[in-house]
Amino acid sequence: MFSDKGEFKEAFLKKLEMTCGKSFSESSEKDQFFTLGLMIREYVSTEWINTNERYRVDKVKQVYYFSIEFLLGRLLHHNLLNLGIEDVVASGLADLGIDLAHLEDVESDAGLGNGGLGRLAACFLDSLASLNLPGHGYGIRYKHGLFEQKIVDGYQVELPDQWLRNGHVWEVRKADLSVEIPFWGEVEVREENGRQVFRHIHAERVTAVPYDMPVAGYKTDTINTLRLWTAEPSRYPINQDVLKYKRETESISEFLYPDDTQDEGKILRLKQQYFLVSASIKSIIQSYKRQHHSLINFHEYVSIHINDTHPVLAIPELMRVLIDEEGLGWDTAWGITTQTISYTNHTTLSEALEKWPVRIFQPLLPRIFMIVNEVNERFCSDLWNKYPGDWNRIESLAIIAHNQVKMAHLALVGSYSVNGVAALHTDILQNREMNHFYKIFPEKFNNKTNGITHRSWLLKSNPSLSNLITMGIGDEWIRDPNQLRRLLKFKNDSSYLQAISDVKTENKKNLAKRIRAQTGEWINIDSIFDIQVKRLHAYKRQLLNILHVMYLYNRLKEDAHFHMHPRTFIFGAKASPGYYFAKKVIKLINSVAEKVNKDSLTKDTLKVIFLENYRVSLAEEVFPAADVSEQISTASKEASGTGNMKFMMNGAITVGTLDGANVEIHEKVGDENIFIFGLRSDEVLNYYQHGGYHSMEYYHHDKRIRQVMDQLKSGFFPEVMDEFEPIFDSLIMENDQYFVLRDFSSYVNVQESVGYAYEDQKRWRQMSLVNIGESGHFSSDRTIEEYANEIWHIHPS
Known part of the structure; x- marks a missing residue:
């Protein structure tokens, strides 16, 4: 330059x-x-x-990565x-x-995502370009992100995320490549030259305008594209409220994840999903037809990957284009579609596997519904031939059943590859959650453990550590993260270990300055920085973490002989605006912080911090400063996690359950370099299947649990009265769905082990070095190479 x-x-x-x-x-x-x-x-x-x-x-084969989120940061x-x-x-x-x-x-921070799903997509784009692979992203250009989080009197308050208020310098508007998307209306069917022809009439049309962003690889000449669509009015309908049409049109790309608890929100969410896939597929086919004469070989040049269930409508939309616009027959179109589209599943949570009521789906997307219904009829017919008379099995596998369209089922039937995102997650999908589908399509299922781009989460966010690594092993690790294993030769080098410790101290000082500016709290740099930052959800168990803090506070207040190394517990999380329980947990964390941090007896030993408005740019300061990485989800519930990888790469030690990618981190670093506790996934799944867990027993038989639980209701937090009764009820009256009380004792014990290990600084530094050295396996470069070779079949160009 x-x-x-x-x-x-x-x-x-x-x-x-x-x-x-x-x-x-x-x-x-x-x-x-x-x-x-x-x-x-x-x-x-x-x-x-x-x-x-x-x-x-x-004429290289290219992959197009469809995702409802791309959490890019700055x-x-x-x-x-x-x-x-x-x-x-x-x-x-x-x-x-x-x-x-x-x-x-x-x-x-670009407001284009919320959590791990969107950050993974961003890391994947970086790795595609850095590996010179022909791969592009397709998403929605949201005017407002999820929300800007403010904490007022301990409560989460949501403000609009005005990330575009000053424009976005990285994007290029491509109005000449705009396409029209139809909603509502009817489907006209007629015979033409001996075949049925379908025409979508009386539709309300929306214009999708692309904004392209360059995606530069690390010191390569490959610049791929992230194309984001914005919704604008098309032709104003006759005899319709023009302002209403304009408002409803622009709302499609206005907010990431609108509230879908009511029908109006459900319609908007479904509009967003079809808007994304329809615009993207039209764009891809337009580009393809400029180079190729026939669509028969479309799948040999194009791979479309759907990131979770949000873009699953890509399957019927590609079918619609091939049949209605290109004149292909059903069987030919289905063959092309099912060789083009691959699918990543990101969850085992049933509520996250989207289902849409037919009463909403059919009128909004009449032609798409016809195609989905036809796919379902043909699939159920095949099932009848395979399992004659087994109506229960057919009903459980159907794409449309009980007046709902099941998006995950559509993805499983209409794609050629279905992958989980960690070895444990894929095993659960194959053997439990999607076992019936696995028995039908065993060849489709495979695992691709998630990864993070080490260039962002180490080289960029932790330059001091990166320089130290380069001093020790050269800079080849930047292109080949597996080279980080060469750091293990310094395991007994006291001067190198001290240098790593010094870097950590500087990073802790930097984060402490940020905390001081944001909260006014002074942080003890010599304390253990114990950090849990991620989306607030019950299964991630921020609640277990803060109940343990309450237990420590009680011990410090009541037991003069109790010793613990000073500990700073740092939380960062947003709760979905309609997620009542999660908001209660945020309030609880802040109420505990208020009590603990102001107590003269404990404030020098125990500190609690809630970082407001957690986002990528803040995460880049948090990960390098962490001593302890909290990865404490209920086993079997976290598909993978990527925060665990970011902490590991920056030398933090994991405290975690054997869930998601924690299992593979454990395999890499060994028992002595990680702190594992709690139920295993098979034990959790056994409880769900056979019962036998009674949280009330733990409340009655463990006085530590009884004390912290009673404090939720006893006036321990006098300013909030009965604020936390819903939390108490969820754990006791509703039998603790995520086994917080079952794992409490194990968690207390492992946290004591953390304190003892930290006081042996030589051991702790060695543990940190091993985690850094083994983290290269969790680079998204490795993940993308696996996708490229085993799913997409694309090659460097």
Whole structure:
């Protein structure tokens, strides 16, 4: 881009004047950020065009990754790093009196995702480009993200996430590539040249406008594309309220995850999902037809991957296009579709496996419903031939049953590959949750354990540790993360271990400054930073964590002989706006923090912090500072987790159940470098299947449990009265669905082991080194290579 910082400075100043119409001395940090972002985007444009041209000329097979979320975070630092120009730019800006870090803070986190699903998609895009693989993302350009979280009197308050208020410098609007999406209306069926022809009439049409973002690989010449769609009015309907039509149209791409507890929200969610897949498939086919004459070989050049059930309508939509617009017969279209679409399942939770009422689905998407119904009829016919008379089995496997369309079932039938995201998760899918489907389609099922891009979560977010790693083993680990295993040779090198510890201390100081600025709390740097940051959900058991904090507080207050190493418990989480129970847990965490942090007897030993508005840019400060990684979900419930990998890569030690990818982390680091507790997945599943768990027994027989449970109702938190009775009731009256009380004693014991281990600093540093050294396996580069070779069959270009 620039041969030296002098050339950069000259270009930057010229560009700023041209772009902003003002002199450098008059410019703001926003002007400077926008100018730098524009320079970077223009710089990659040539390679972006060249990449697409290379794919076109070579007619390579490309993968298109459909996801309702892409949790990108901020992109300035990421792009500078991947393009290899960070040092030149930082130095040139410094000469002009500009701190690059300040410009990075100007950028808003892109509000395009919520949790691990969206962050995984972002990591996958980075790995695809960094491995020179032809792969692109397709999503929705939400005007507002999930929400901006404020904590007011301990309660979560949701504010609109205005991430686009200052525009988005990385995107390019492609209005000429817009497509129309129909909703509502009717389907006209007629005979034409001896075949049935279907036409969607009287539809309400919406225009999908693409905004493209370049996805730069790490020091490669590959620039892939993330295409995000925004909904705009099409032709204003006659005899209809124009303002109502405009409002309903724009709402499709206004909010990530609208509240779907009522029909209006359900309709909007379903609109979003069809909007995404219909626009994307039309775009892909338009591009394909510019290079190829026939769609018969479509699947040989195109792979469409659906990230969880949200984009499953890609299956009937591709069928619709092939049949209605391209004139192919059913069998031919089905053959192409089922060789094109692959599916990742991300959950074993039944409530997360989407189902849509027919009464909503059919009128909103009349032609799509006809196709789904036909798929269901043919599938059930095949099942009848395979299991004659077994109506119960057929009913349980049907795509449409009890007036509901089951999206996961549609995905299982209409895709050629179905993968879980951790070895345990895939095993549960095959042998329990989707066992009937596995028996029918065993060849479809496979495992692809999740990964994270080490360039973002180590190289970018923890530069001091990255430099230390490079000093020890060279920089090959950046391209080949398996090289991190070479760090194990330093396991008995006291000076290297001390250097790693010093880096951790600096990172803890940085996070403590952030906490001080945000909460006003002083943090003891020598305390154990025990961190749980993730989406707030009952199965993730933030509740178990905070009940344990209450137990420690009670011990400190009542037992003068009780010793514990100072501990700072740090939480970060958003609760879905309609998730009543999760919001109660947030309030409980903040109420415990208020009590503990103000108690002169305990405040130097025990501290509780809730980080407001947890997001990617905050996560980049949190992971490097962690000593302990809390991965304490109920065994069998967390499909994989990726936070566990980010903590591990930054040298934190996992306290966790044998759930999700924790199982594979445990296999990599060994018993002595991880803290495992609690029920195993087979024990949990046995309880669900056969019963036998009675939470009341644990309440009556364990005085530690009884004390913390009673404190939820006894006036222990005088300012909230009966606020926490729903939590008490969920654990006692409703029999503790996620086995919080069953695992409490085991959790207390393992946490005591953590404290003892930390006080043996030599041992702790060795444990940290082993976790870093074994983390390379959990790079998304490994994951994407497995997808590329075993599912998509794409190759570097």
